[in-house]
Amino acid sequence: MHNLPNSPVLRLNLTNTVKLLTTFLSLVPQKDPDSIEKRIEKGQNPLGNCPTCNGAMWLNQEKYGTYIACK
Structure with a gap:
């Protein structure tokens, strides 16, 4: 792999980073695209748990953008 000075870098140094990325990427699984709607109908948190x-995951808005975090 080449080290390009202007290319984005993704470092997975935190202990639960892979778990959090997996959770984030599976929010809308391809096999069940309406799973968020089903969770809301059942009274569950649509973004899942940390x-x-x-804890429940929620969208947070800050000056640099929106992110998902637990409260």
Whole structure:
């Protein structure tokens, strides 16, 4: 792999980064695209739970953009 000075870098140094990325990428699984709607209908949190603390995940908006975090 070439080291390009202007290319984006993704470092997975945190212990639960892979779990969080997997959770994020599986929010709308290809096999069940309406799973978020089903969760809302059942009264469940549509974004799932944090893999670290099992708390509900929510969208947070800050000046640099929107991100998903537990509260």
